[in-house]
Amino acid sequence: MAEKWTVTFLINRQKDGVEPHFESFQLEVNPDEYVLDAIERVWAFHDRSLLFRHACHHSTCGACGMRVNGVEKLTCITTIRSVTSDGGTVKVEPLRNFPVVGDLVVDMTRLYARMEMVKAPSVIPLDEAPKPDTSVFDIKPDHDAPDDMIRLVDCIECGMCVSACPVPLTTPEYLGPAVLAGAHLRGLDNNPSLLELVDGPNGVWRCHSAFECTAVCPSNVEPGWRIMDLRKQVVKKRFQRLFGRGG
Amino acid sequence: MATAQTDPHARSNFWKWFDAFRRAPGMWAYALNRLSAIGLTVYLFMHLIVLRTLTEGPQAYDDFVALVKSPVFVFGELVVVIGGVYHGLNGLRVALTAFGIGVPYQKHMFYAVLIITAVVSLVFGIHMFTA
Amino acid sequence: MTKPKAIVIGAGFTGVATAHDLALRGVDVTVVERGPLANGTSGRTHGLLHSGSRYAVNDKESAEECIQENMILRKIVPEAIEPNGGLFVGINESDLAYGEAFIEGNEACNIPIRELTKKEALELEPNLNPNLLAAFWVPDGTFDPLRLAMAFAATAQSNGAKFYLYTEVLELIQDGQGNVKGVRVLDRMTDKRTELYADVVVNATGAWAGQIAENVGAQVPVKPTPGVMVAYGKRLTHRVVNRLNKPGDGDIILPQRRMMVVGTTSYEVEDLDYVPVIEEQVDLMLTRGSELIPGLKEAPQRGAYTATRPLIGAGSSGRSIARTFKFFDHKESDGVDGLVTITGGKATTLRLMGEKTADVVVKKLGMDTPGRTAEVRLISYRYFVENQGRP
Numbered sequence: 001m002a003e004k005w006t007v008t009f010l011i012n013r014q015k016d017g018v019e020p021h022f023e024s025f026q027l028e029v030n031p032d033e034y035v036l037d038a039i040e041r042v043w044a045f046h047d048r049s050l051l052f053r054h055a056c057h058h059s060t061c062g063a064c065g066m067r068v069n070g071v072e073k074l075t076c077i078t079t080i081r082s083v084t085s086d087g088g089t090v091k092v093e094p095l096r097n098f099p100v101v102g103d104l105v106v107d108m109t110r111l112y113a114r115m116e117m118v119k120a121p122s123v124i125p126l127d128e129a130p131k132p133d134t135s136v137f138d139i140k141p142d143h144d145a146p147d148d149m150i151r152l153v154d155c156i157e158c159g160m161c162v163s164a165c166p167v168p169l170t171t172p173e174y175l176g177p178a179v180l181a182g183a184h185l186r187g188l189d190n191n192p193s194l195l196e197l198v199d200g201p202n203g204v205w206r207c208h209s210a211f212e213c214t215a216v217c218p219s220n221v222e223p224g225w226r227i228m229d230l231r232k233q234v235v236k237k238r239f240q241r242l243f244g245r246g247g
Numbered sequence: 248m249a250t251a252q253t254d255p256h257a258r259s260n261f262w263k264w265f266d267a268f269r270r271a272p273g274m275w276a277y278a279l280n281r282l283s284a285i286g287l288t289v290y291l292f293m294h295l296i297v298l299r300t301l302t303e304g305p306q307a308y309d310d311f312v313a314l315v316k317s318p319v320f321v322f323g324e325l326v327v328v329i330g331g332v333y334h335g336l337n338g339l340r341v342a343l344t345a346f347g348i349g350v351p352y353q354k355h356m357f358y359a360v361l362i363i364t365a366v367v368s369l370v371f372g373i374h375m376f377t378a
Numbered sequence: 379m380t381k382p383k384a385i386v387i388g389a390g391f392t393g394v395a396t397a398h399d400l401a402l403r404g405v406d407v408t409v410v411e412r413g414p415l416a417n418g419t420s421g422r423t424h425g426l427l428h429s430g431s432r433y434a435v436n437d438k439e440s441a442e443e444c445i446q447e448n449m450i451l452r453k454i455v456p457e458a459i460e461p462n463g464g465l466f467v468g469i470n471e472s473d474l475a476y477g478e479a480f481i482e483g484n485e486a487c488n489i490p491i492r493e494l495t496k497k498e499a500l501e502l503e504p505n506l507n508p509n510l511l512a513a514f515w516v517p518d519g520t521f522d523p524l525r526l527a528m529a530f531a532a533t534a535q536s537n538g539a540k541f542y543l544y545t546e547v548l549e550l551i552q553d554g555q556g557n558v559k560g561v562r563v564l565d566r567m568t569d570k571r572t573e574l575y576a577d578v579v580v581n582a583t584g585a586w587a588g589q590i591a592e593n594v595g596a597q598v599p600v601k602p603t604p605g606v607m608v609a610y611g612k613r614l615t616h617r618v619v620n621r622l623n624k625p626g627d628g629d630i631i632l633p634q635r636r637m638m639v640v641g642t643t644s645y646e647v648e649d650l651d652y653v654p655v656i657e658e659q660v661d662l663m664l665t666r667g668s669e670l671i672p673g674l675k676e677a678p679q680r681g682a683y684t685a686t687r688p689l690i691g692a693g694s695s696g697r698s699i700a701r702t703f704k705f706f707d708h709k710e711s712d713g714v715d716g717l718v719t720i721t722g723g724k725a726t727t728l729r730l731m732g733e734k735t736a737d738v739v740v741k742k743l744g745m746d747t748p749g750r751t752a753e754v755r756l757i758s759y760r761y762f763v764e765n766q767g768r769p
Contacts, residue, residue: 002657016568034681037655044652051544051566053414055421057683058609060634061524063414063421071269077609077681096263101765102544102567105414112760122457122525122759126616149462149616152522152635157760164270166277169260209341211273211353220636224273225350232347 002030005086009038011050012093015102022091023047031081035073036064038080039092039104051103059218062158066104067093072160074218095163097172111159114175118194120182123150154220155182161213161223167206174206177213177223184226188233199234276357280337283330290327321375328375329368336360381406381538382743385561385576387547387590390420391725392703393582394530395732395751396739401537402754403740403747408574409531409539410563410769412546415762416527419584420725422685424607424641425634426618427451427459427519428726431466431491432625434483435476440702440724441487447727448517451526454729455756458525460634464518464618465494465503468511469669473622477512480622484516491516505614505673518618520632523725528759530728535766536757542769550579550593550717558594558708558716565768572769578739581719585650585688591719596712600721602650604686605642606659608667610677614638619670627659628666637680640667644687653684690722703731705738718742 007029014020025042036054043050055061057076064075068083069091084090098106126149161177168174175183175197183198198204207227214224267278300307314320340356343349349356384400386393389411400407415421430444452461468474484491492515499513500506506513531541544566551560551573560575581590581598591598613636621629627643640663647653660682668674690704703723709715720735733749740747 033655037683040652044649049566049569053417055414055416055524055527056425056522057422058607058637058639058681060425060522060637061416061421063524069269070266076683105544107765109763109765112762116758116760123460126462146616151460151462151633152458154635156635164274166264166266166274169263208277209273209344209353210277212270212277215271215273224353228344228347228350231345235346 002032005029005031005080007038007080007084007086008089009042010089010091011039011042011104013050013103014100015051020100029080031086032079034076035066035068035078035080035083035090035092036075038090039075051101051105053105060152060156062156062219065095065158065160065163065218067091067095067163072164072216074158074160077218095159097162097165097168098159106159108157108159111157111162111176111178114179115157115182118175118179118183118197119186119191120155120179121153121185124153124185125149126151153185155185156219158218160216160218161221164212164216166210166212167208171202171206173202175202177207177227178221180204180207180230181221181223181226184230184233188230188237195234195237198230199238204231204234272354272357276337276340276360280334280341283334286330287327287334290330318376325368325372325375328371329364332367333360333364336363382578382745383408383576384578384580384739384743385410385574386580386582387411387561388418388582388584388586389415389527389531389541389543390418390582390584391416391423391527391530391728392420392584392720392723392731392735393580394527394534395728396580396582396720396735397539397541397732398530398534398537398756399729399732399736399749399751400739401534401539402750403736403745405736405740405743405745407534407539408576408769409534409541410545410547410561410574411541411543412566414543415531415541415764416524418586419685419687420527421523422607422683423523423725424630424632424639424685425520425523426630426632426726427461427521428724429464429491429516429518430487430489431464431480431484431514431516431518432620432630434487434489435479436483436624437702438483438487441483441489443702443727443730444724445487445489445517447730448519450729450752451521451726452519454752454754455526455529458529458759459519459521461519462617464516464620464632465499465506466491466514466516466620466622467499467506467670468513468622469507469509470511474511476623477514480514489516503615503617503619505671506619507670507672512622514622516620518620518632520618520634521725522634525759526725526728528762529756530732532759532762533754533756535763536761540766541763542766543764545769547590550590551575552594552714556594556714558714563769568768570768574769577716578742579717580735580739581717581721582735584721585686587688587719587721589650591706591708591717594708594712594714594717596706596708596714596717596719598706598719598721599690601689601691602647602686603644603689604647604653604684605644606655606663606682606684607639607641608660608663608679609681610638610640610674611680612636612638612673612677614671614673614677621666621670628663631667631670631674638667638671638674638677640664640674642685647686650686653686655682655684688721688723703727703734705735707738707742
């Protein structure tokens with residue numbers, strides 16, 4: 001028999017002309033349900049005016065990223081049990097560092113535009129690992145995928161890393177972890193314009209090593225590592241150029 | 248049209264630099280780094296102002312030195328030491344990871360920084376208060 | 379010369395595909411959607427790019443549509459697809475017996491399949507049940523539901539279509555003769571009500587199509603039929619794995635990014651707006667899924683959700699209803715001009731649904747422009763602008 005908890009959800013409400021404020025909804029929940037399920041029930045049974053973004057409900061689309069108790073979570077895969085206890089409170093707010101469209105919805109246009117600017121890949125070869133010596137699969141024994149197989153990349157463009165990063169708070173022009181991670185995936189070889197972008201004033205050097213992007217990423221991207229690795233590559237390329245070996 | 252606020256509840260985004268509560272160690276390291284940086288900068292200005300008393304002759308300087316031997320000031324100086332040690336050690340951590348060295352161990356490095364800072368602070372503290 | 383106007387209600391797969399097709403043919407399209415893009419059935423689709431093999435025995439029309447559209451989608455929107463093929467795997471005698479009909483059906487539908495030996499199957503996918511009895515390779519694939527919808531929507535926008543998300547249709551506006559002239563909407567972002575007019579209104583609300591049609595007293599026999607999906611946090615196969623047998627519960631496992639998603643079930647509901655997950659069904663997915671891939675039992679559960687299919691027609695059980703789509707010109711069926719409904723179908727045939735709907739719509743608008751969506755490469759999903767302005 002499923003457990004039943006009573007949880008209070010404090011949900012951010014705001015619209016044009018309505019200042020941001022929290023509204024409280026008390027729900028009976030199964031703690032192993034997901035935060036998104038509760039938000040959907042608030043909309044379906046308590047307040048049809050609630051605005052929130054969601055699509056796939058299984059962490060592939062990246063639409064349902066929100067701040068839950070102050071920390072970025074992908075609400076479709078975040079159990080209620082992991083963020084509160086019976087009788088507890090769950091604060092739900094939209095992501096930071098994006099314009100808020102209303103309630104829990106933010107405008108992601110700028111992120112998408114920048115991902116396209118660096119031409120971050122959407123699909124990659126199946127066995128391309130996120131880092132050397134790590135594996136994508138849980139396939140035993142060690143099994144190489146055929147060369148012509150491809151998969152959707154790890155980054156689901158959810159924007160949670162951008163929200164968690166402290167830099168865009170005061171420097172919105174910063175390309176941001178997702179975009180730099182996408183640039184890293186694309187690779188600097190054969191992409192000279194990319195080098196200018198990531199080595200520019202709003203590229204890799206804006207990062208201040210908070211590593212919160214890696215901490216909140218729900219999808220194994222590890223943007224923090226990628227930004228630092230990209231720095232190594234950038235420095236190498238600049239040296240090569242300096243000593244006339246092209247790049 | 249979309250409103251341009253980035254955070255509906257921040258008094259100002261500046262304070263969000265220190266929003267490490269419930270976040271991962273890396274964010275704590277960052278926030279403490281900023282905090283200690285601000286602290287050390289303020290201390291630096293105070294230090295320069297104090298040194299100015301040297302130009303006012305030996306009595307003025309001696310008066311000042313008597314003042315800073317009081318426990319409040321000694322404690323204040325200990326805080327500066329803690330801040331400086333933390334900032335320096337974490338700075339090393341940032342310098343290493345900033346060039347891709349040891350990034351998967353950034354959390355471990357942070358804990359090491361905290362431990363060393365604690366030990367050094369303890370040693371300094373004991374010296375300063377028993378001297 | 380002003381372009382003829384169409385309003386599409388619903389920004390799920392049907393809506394975005396129809397909007398794309400109409401916009402490409404020079405129609406001034408406005409899409410209204412009460413939530414975000416693909417927030418209904420479409421967003422939660424399993425993500426299977428059907429080869430059609432699943433339907434080759436019992437529903438050949440569906441199977442043929444699937445294989446054709448499968449090939450087209452691979453060409454026009456590769457950035458949303460993992461095109462790695464799939465397997466049909468038989469575990470017991472009943473599965474084995476299905477093999478013959480399976481081969482015949484696929485042949486009849488021109489779906490290229492390949493029978494594999496047990497050894498070959500396990501070499502391709504080492505995590506399969508080692509006691510499998512039969513296996514076939516099929517040209518399945520998987521896709522990202524939101525990105526697929528966004529790519530169609532972005533391309534439609536680039537050809538002039540306007541999308542108003544978070545805009546709910548309150549009622550259809552009718553003239554003195556009862557014909558539909560437009561929609562009265564609530565902009566949920568500003569709480570303002572407004573009216574939008576068009577020459578034709580397309581009801582593309584999928585499982586909700588009946589509710590919209592009721593507005594004007596029209597009947598649309600759509601039967602909302604949800605099913606559960608469960609996602610696990612390990613990628614155990616390169617390819618899709620299907621159970622070799624007639625369609626049943628929990629007989630599809632597909633890999634997507636670094637997960638596996640097992641689905642699905644089939645039952646009826648009254649309330650569409652929130653369909654809870656039933657724990658027994660989640661357990662069933664694990665049981666059935668691990669018959670094909672035993673390693674699923676050790677994989678952590680990552681998500682569980684329901685998606686409500688818009689099945690059409692009367693029938694006693696959800697599974698036996700044909701999975702083709704149907705459009706209704708309400709002038710013919712209900713005496714209400716200016717409104718057409720398109721519903722049913724599956725994600726894989728979205729482009730075709732859009733084309734067939736657009737064919738009817740442009741004819742009603744007095745145009746004869748043919749459809750070209752099978753040849754037009756979609757632009758990057760990242761170009762989709764969520765907030766183009768308010769209605």
